[in-house]
Amino acid sequence: MAKATVSLVRCGSYDPAETTTSVERLLGLLGGPGAFLKPGMRVLVKPNLLMAAAPDRACTTHPEILIAVIKSLKSFGCEVLFGDLPGGFHVGSTPKVHSAAGMVRVAEETGAELAVLEKSGFKKIDIPNGKRVRSIHRAAILDEVDAVVNVCKLKTHMQTLMTGAMKNMFGLTTSQDRIIAHRNSGYVPFSEAIVDIFSAMPPKLNIMDAVVGMDGTGPAQGTPRRFGFLLASGDAVALDTVAAVALGFRPDEIAMIESARKRNLGASRLSQINIVGDSLSSVKIKARRPSSAISFLLPFVTNSYNELTKVRPVINKDKCKACGKCGAVCPAEAISFPGKSARIDDGRCLLCYCCHEICPHDAVDLNKSFLVKIAEMISG
Ligand code: SF4
Ligand code: SF4
Numbered sequence: 001m002a003k004a005t006v007s008l009v010r011c012g013s014y015d016p017a018e019t020t021t022s023v024e025r026l027l028g029l030l031g032g033p034g035a036f037l038k039p040g041m042r043v044l045v046k047p048n049l050l051m052a053a054a055p056d057r058a059c060t061t062h063p064e065i066l067i068a069v070i071k072s073l074k075s076f077g078c079e080v081l082f083g084d085l086p087g088g089f090h091v092g093s094t095p096k097v098h099s100a101a102g103m104v105r106v107a108e109e110t111g112a113e114l115a116v117l118e119k120s121g122f123k124k125i126d127i128p129n130g131k132r133v134r135s136i137h138r139a140a141i142l143d144e145v146d147a148v149v150n151v152c153k154l155k156t157h158m159q160t161l162m163t164g165a166m167k168n169m170f171g172l173t174t175s176q177d178r179i180i181a182h183r184n185s186g187y188v189p190f191s192e193a194i195v196d197i198f199s200a201m202p203p204k205l206n207i208m209d210a211v212v213g214m215d216g217t218g219p220a221q222g223t224p225r226r227f228g229f230l231l232a233s234g235d236a237v238a239l240d241t242v243a244a245v246a247l248g249f250r251p252d253e254i255a256m257i258e259s260a261r262k263r264n265l266g267a268s269r270l271s272q273i274n275i276v277g278d279s280l281s282s283v284k285i286k287a288r289r290p291s292s293a294i295s296f297l298l299p300f301v302t303n304s305y306n307e308l309t310k311v312r313p314v315i316n317k318d319k320c321k322a323c324g325k326c327g328a329v330c331p332a333e334a335i336s337f338p339g340k341s342a343r344i345d346d347g348r349c350l351l352c353y354c355c356h357e358i359c360p361h362d363a364v365d366l367n368k369s370f371l372v373k374i375a376e377m378i379s380g
Contacts, residue, residue, distance in 0.1 A: 003274040004238035004267035005030060009230045010278045011211050014055075014064040019211075023068035026207070026232045029276045032076070036205040036234055039077025041146040044115070045070055046203070048153040048168050049084035051220060051358065052093060052100035058214045058224035061153050063102035065209040065230070069151055070110040082106070083115035084171050085139065087358045088325055094118065117141055122174050130196035131259070132184045137174045138201055150203035150236065154243050155214035156222055158290045158311075158353040160191050163219050164243045165206040165236035166198040166256050173197060175329070182331035185350040191255030198236065199265060206236045208243055215247070215287040217366060220357040222290070229283040237266025238273045245270060246280060247287040291368050292353070312367040313349065313356050317341040319363035326355035326364065 007029035011022035027033055037043060047061035055062050070080050086097040094116050098104055107114040122137035142148065152168035160167060170178065181193040208231040216222040229246070233239040237260040241251045251257045251268055261268035270280075292311045320341035327335040327342065334348035335355060341363075344355070356364040 001272070003272055004233060004235040005274045005276060006231055006233040006235070006238050006242045008242065008275055008277045008280065008283065010228055010283060011230050012226075012228050014062050014211060016064055016067070019062075019064040019068045020071070022230055023065065023072055023207075025277070026230050027072055030232055030234070033073055033078070033205075034076065037073070037076065037078055037147055037149075041078050042144070043073055043078045043080050043147050043149055044141060044145040045073070045080055045082035045112070045149045045151055046168065046172065047082065047084055047103075047151045048163075048171065049086045049097050049101055049103065050171075051087055052096045052360065053220070054100055055102050056212075056224065058153070058155070058212050059220050060097075060101040061151050061209050062211065063106045065207070065211070066103075066106045066151060067109050069149065069207055070106065070112045073149065074110065074112065080110070081113040081115045081141075081145070083117045083141075085117050085173070086171075087329065087354075089118050089175070115141060117172070120144070125200055127196050127200045129199070129263070132189055132193035133177075133181055133196040136177045136197055136200060139172045142172065142201060147204040148201065150206045152206065152208050153213060154208055154210035154227060154247070155218035156216060156247070156287055156290050157219045158217055158292045158356065159187070160194060160256055161187070161254055161290065161293060162240075162244060162247060162249065164208055164240040165203075165233075166240055166260065167194055169198045169201055169203070170194055172201060179329065179331040182350065182352045182354060185352065188255045188259075190352070192259045195256055195259040195263070195265070198260075199263065202265075203236065205232065205234055206239045207232045208239055210243065210246070215289075217290050217356070221362065223288070225285075225287070227283065227285055229278070235266040237261070237268055241268050241270065242273060242275060242280065246283050247285055249287075291366060292351070310351065310369060312346065312351070313344055313353060314365045314367045315342045315344060316363045316365050319361050321361050321363070323360070325358050325360065329354045329358050
């Protein structure tokens with residue numbers, strides 16, 4: 001079987017001259033946009049626009065990477081629009097996200113259309129081979145474009161250990177579909193649901209912004225960390241596999257990669273991947289794992305001594321503004337508002353951490369057990 005190809009380019013900053021040169025080299029190593037697209041194609045560039053956060057918080061794909069990618073695709077001859085469905089888009093947060101994350105400037109500098117995807121509606125599609133999700137409602141705009149170019153952000157993730165190319169496609173579904181997917185409680189079931197959704201709309205080209213990513217309690221409240229590289233590939237699984245190894249994970253401990261491997265969705269081992277450009281050893285990093293990781297990786301401990309490995313979300317009453325956003329995304333309807341702040345019913349909570357991820361006021365703390373704190377100290 002032919003090896004998948006992933007291009008890797010070291011890129012130390014978001015200085016426009018450096019990102020432009022690096023993106024051109026990154027795509028050139030794969031044969032240029034023409035290896036995946038044709039001139040005249042209408043292309044949706046799909047960034048990760050998780051929430052209304054400034055680019056330096058490293059929650060979202062950096063505007064300079066998008067500018068470089070879009071300019072490259074446009075100069076190749078594609079018609080480009082770009083956009084995502086941020087968490088909370090259903091309550092009108094998209095314009096705020098666009099403004100905070102620097103997307104308005106991307107549109108101004110590139111001339112590409114900044115699409116408000118929810119305006120085009122959604123279309124139901126079946127996923128006959130889905131393991132956890134058998135149908136979704138995906139952004140209808142996908143039927144109006146010829147290709148998707150997935151421009152993801154590399155971060156650790158409280159639910160899936162890491163987020164990269166496969167996970168980014170989750171953002172093209174409705175809020176309700178995301179809530180349903182989150183009801184697949186647990187590391188492996190939720191990761192399988194993500195792969196189901198990815199399998200229903202694989203992008204033509206995947207580009208990863210790992211110049212400054214995030215480690216620790218990602219994908220929203222972790223620590224921005226300079227990883228210093230970019231990846232690109234037509235194979236999203238291969239790209240995630242290289243990213244996982246760069247962060248210090250084994251590919252087989254990332255449940256999304258394992259699920260994709262079992263379905264032959266892409267290359268899931270370094271031995272199946274040809275890395276072109278800079279070497280993987282030149283960017284290897286030991287990322288701090290999310291505090292939830294111990295319960296993923298030691299399931300026998302979790303089963304026997306459940307509370308010892310759990311990381312529970314807890315509302316910080318001093319910070320909570322009772323805005324309701326956490327309640328709107330909670331898949332278990334475990335959040336109520338009995339007074340001036342939110343309250344979590346631990347008995348219903350699925351530990352999906354969506355409330356922690358979406359809270360704009362940093363009012364969801366993580367209550368870590370003694371064992372989890374020890375594990376974090378050991379892993380550094
Ligand atoms: S915890 Fe955060 S998201 Fe939830 S109501 Fe309070 S401020 Fe809003
Ligand atoms: S309370 Fe928070 S962590 Fe628990 S199920 Fe709801 S959103 Fe998920």
